Amino acid sequence: GENVEQHPSTLSVQEGDSAVIKCTYSDSASNYFPWYKQELGKGPQLIIDIRSNVGEKKDQRIAVTLNKTAKHFSLHITETQPEDSAVYFCAASHSGGGADGLTFGKGTHLIIQP
Amino acid sequence: DAGVTQSPTHLIKTRGQQVTLRCSPKSGHDTVSWYQQALGQGPQFIFQYYEEEERQRGNFPDRFSGHQFPNYSSELNVNALLLGDSALYLCASSPTAVSEQYFGPGTRLTVT
16 A cells, blocks of 8 residues: 655754755655645644646745656745644545545644744 | 534544444535544554545545535545554545545544
């Protein structure tokens, strides 16, 4: 089955700096890669996703890149703000036109230092 | 428009008991997936329901079962509870033929 590795487990950055979280996946058939943000006591919130036919996607301060050859994808957050502090999860799945079960990484605790 | 809702919020059960958790999907969504999230870990896929049938299943024993109703709401049942079943149980919904899954706030289950 699919295996998703996520690094680092904890990331501390100064407010206004950029943060990068990296994930690798094992199953070359995976073609859908979402990122979720989870705040304390809440469920994961979808913040951005990318499909295997796209190399990069951007939404305001958040961007995701995908390297299919290396089976590697990354989340980039620019101009970090205190409200960006949370646990971030990457995930992967096969998507044959429907919602398949997601395989998640173990999460990155992002801390924004004021 | 209400998002995904789950009940109850918290639950405490004793080892060996049975539990039922409930989920109402986001309006317009017909597919429901269940995940287990242990403390400090990422969610793990349990199973997915579509058209009232189990469409996919993760690596969980058959103590974990589910149901989907005609209004697309869903239940997760866990029999013969073990201490290791203590976790946050998350429900996610999505529309037909769309990959995006939207999560509810979860039910925190504690088994003593």
